[in-house]
Amino acid sequence: MTPPGTSAAARALELPARASSPARREWVVFLRRLARRRTALFGLCVVVAVLVLAVAAPWVTSWDPIEQDIPSRLQAPGSVHASGRVHLLGTDHLGRDLLARIVFGARPALLVGFAAVAISGLLGLVLGLVSGYFGGRVDDVFMRLADIQLAFPFILLAIAVIGVLGPSLPVIIVVIGVSSWVVYARVVRSEVLSIREREFVQAAHALGVRDVRILLRHVLPNALTPWLVVATLDMARVIVIESALSFLGLGVQPPTPTWGGMLADGRVYISTAWWLATFPGLAILLTVLGINLFGDGLRDTLDPRLTV
Amino acid sequence: MRAYLVRRLAQSLLVLLGVSFVVFFILHLTGDPALVLLPPDATAQDIQEFREKMGFNDPFLVQYGRFLRGALRGDFGRSVRHDEPAFDLVAERLPATLELAGAALLIALALAIPAGIVSAVRRNSLVDYVSTVVALLGQSMPTFWLGIMLILVFSVRLSLLPSSGRGTLEHLVLPAITLGLFTTARITRLTRSGMLEVLNQDYIRTARAKGMADPPVVWKHALKNAAIPIVTIVGIELGTLLGGSVITETIFAWPGVGRLSVQAIYNRDYPVVQAAVFLLSTTFVVVNLVVDVLYTYLDPRIRLR
Numbered sequence: 001m002t003p004p005g006t007s008a009a010a011r012a013l014e015l016p017a018r019a020s021s022p023a024r025r026e027w028v029v030f031l032r033r034l035a036r037r038r039t040a041l042f043g044l045c046v047v048v049a050v051l052v053l054a055v056a057a058p059w060v061t062s063w064d065p066i067e068q069d070i071p072s073r074l075q076a077p078g079s080v081h082a083s084g085r086v087h088l089l090g091t092d093h094l095g096r097d098l099l100a101r102i103v104f105g106a107r108p109a110l111l112v113g114f115a116a117v118a119i120s121g122l123l124g125l126v127l128g129l130v131s132g133y134f135g136g137r138v139d140d141v142f143m144r145l146a147d148i149q150l151a152f153p154f155i156l157l158a159i160a161v162i163g164v165l166g167p168s169l170p171v172i173i174v175v176i177g178v179s180s181w182v183v184y185a186r187v188v189r190s191e192v193l194s195i196r197e198r199e200f201v202q203a204a205h206a207l208g209v210r211d212v213r214i215l216l217r218h219v220l221p222n223a224l225t226p227w228l229v230v231a232t233l234d235m236a237r238v239i240v241i242e243s244a245l246s247f248l249g250l251g252v253q254p255p256t257p258t259w260g261g262m263l264a265d266g267r268v269y270i271s272t273a274w275w276l277a278t279f280p281g282l283a284i285l286l287t288v289l290g291i292n293l294f295g296d297g298l299r300d301t302l303d304p305r306l307t308v
Numbered sequence: 309m310r311a312y313l314v315r316r317l318a319q320s321l322l323v324l325l326g327v328s329f330v331v332f333f334i335l336h337l338t339g340d341p342a343l344v345l346l347p348p349d350a351t352a353q354d355i356q357e358f359r360e361k362m363g364f365n366d367p368f369l370v371q372y373g374r375f376l377r378g379a380l381r382g383d384f385g386r387s388v389r390h391d392e393p394a395f396d397l398v399a400e401r402l403p404a405t406l407e408l409a410g411a412a413l414l415i416a417l418a419l420a421i422p423a424g425i426v427s428a429v430r431r432n433s434l435v436d437y438v439s440t441v442v443a444l445l446g447q448s449m450p451t452f453w454l455g456i457m458l459i460l461v462f463s464v465r466l467s468l469l470p471s472s473g474r475g476t477l478e479h480l481v482l483p484a485i486t487l488g489l490f491t492t493a494r495i496t497r498l499t500r501s502g503m504l505e506v507l508n509q510d511y512i513r514t515a516r517a518k519g520m521a522d523p524p525v526v527w528k529h530a531l532k533n534a535a536i537p538i539v540t541i542v543g544i545e546l547g548t549l550l551g552g553s554v555i556t557e558t559i560f561a562w563p564g565v566g567r568l569s570v571q572a573i574y575n576r577d578y579p580v581v582q583a584a585v586f587l588l589s590t591t592f593v594v595v596n597l598v599v600d601v602l603y604t605y606l607d608p609r610i611r612l613r
Contacts, residue, residue: 148326153551163573281453
């Protein structure tokens with residue numbers, strides 16, 4: 001069930017290695033199971049496609065996402081530019097190609113997504129490990145902190161903090177990252193609580209292995225599976241938050257294209273140019289849906305009883 | 309029971325204390341609250357005088373103590389822009405936000421619970437398939453996009469419903485649907501999985517074996533037990549709704565706390581921001597306390613923990 005964890009345990013027992021190592025075989029089994037879930041596979045394809053588009057943005061489109069072209073503003077999807085090239089999804093109020101901006105807009109969304117998930121994931125992992133393993137007073141303090149964190153309307157707190165510090169990529173990443181650790185900590189903690197009582201941990205204890213080593217070598221690998229599921233699903237949430245912030249004007253600042261910022265522009269022209277608000281939203285929907293489908297599949301394959 | 313209540317109440321107070329500290333700390337994030345509160349063109353002398361007047365030169369904990377005493381009396385200072393007590397401004401708009409969140413929750417429950425039950429009972433049917441897809445889309449759709457699309461279709465194209473303001477029931481429809489969709493999706497999925505689990509239990513099989521008809525089995529035996537996780541999530545979802553109101557209110561120009569606080573942030577009107585964050589958080593904590601207490605009636609085992 002748990003590729004990294006069980007493989008470590010298997011290695012410790014020194015199972016006979018045949019053609020491929022046991023760890024390798026675990027992964028193959030896992031990938032086969034995942035591949036059997038068609039929706040998860042579809043989700044993965046969408047995510048990979050968005051990633052590739054974001055990285056290869058300058059080669060995907062020949063239009064510049066920032067340079068203005070006022071004469072051809074608010075052109076409907078499919079209109080042909082004077083140069084003979086087509087604006088497949090139309091142009092915005094400053095004459096910029098909508099498709100180019102959507103493709104480039106994937107960059108801040110994914111960047112914030114990965115970076116914020118890395119911060120909150122690491123934070124939650126450490127707090128959850130310590131909280132679950134040591135218990136007692138430490139656990140009490142961390143879990144009360146979690147309650148306090150959850151009591152805030154997240155988006156309001158985020159915009160208050162960003163409003164004070166000013167919107168910039170690092171600020172946005174840190175604010176989202178620091179305030180999203182709770183889910184990770186709770187899931188890792190509950191996993192650790194049960195791993196702690198298992199024989200191999202007890203055995204390590206009896207042998208006099210230090211706590212830090214037990215945590216890193218024996219507990220951590222087994223707690224990583226649910227963590228990975230949470231991280232995947234959280235990524236979807238973070239991307240929505242990033243676009244919500246840029247929708248409110250508190251995200252990455254113009255002229256850098258962001259999906260949320262494009263939606264905010266589109267809202268102004270809602271009665272004359274429907275495509276401005278429609279397509280960036282579809283980009284968010286598709287990306288988030290892809291991540292959610294993949295995350296659900298990951299959960300059902302790795303840890304069906306996990307409720308996230 | 310009493311011990312549980314006391315413990316739960318103490319916990320809530322502790323959480324509120326933490327909330328108050330964070331709200332207080334917002335102003336001190338840049339290191340100098342005077343610079344945050346004063347307009348950018350304030351002179352050095354203005355800043356010095358303002359610091360003296362507001363007590364920003366006092367030790368940090370003294371300032372926090374003063375803030376906490378004020379907060380307990382509902383005193384968060386005066387709004388910089390409206391020249392009114394910040395708390396009053398926020399309190400005036402709280403009913404609008406609660407109305408919107410309440411309507412959204414009502415829609416969510418009215419749609420999600422039947423949909424979840426039918427999906428579970430008629431598993432793999434067309435209804436199940438449709439509701440699963442809709443729930444998935446609902447969970448992946450950004451609120452603000454949904455809001456704009458609803459305006460595009462129902463206000464701009466069809467001219468059926470107003471796109472902004474508050475007043476009549478018609479004004480409530482689009483914002484409530486926008487705010488409620490995510491919660492609807494969540495509760496649908498939860499109800500479905502909860503019901504599926506319960507329907508496989510022995511006592512359901514027993515009831516059926518005794519020849520009990522399908523509807524009473526579903527409604528009396530299964531739903532009662534599947535309701536427990538649903539009640540928990542309703543409390544949590546209220547947090548999502550209160551937070552989500554920030555965006556929904558901005559889109560639909562709904563005169564609630566969320567829109568007020570976004571405007572306050574743009575205007576650097578931080579006393580209002582602090583009051584709003586504090587009031588919304590308090591609402592959330594109180595509702596969750598109530599939910600937890602109600603919960604002990606649904607599931608008496610909780611009290612023993």
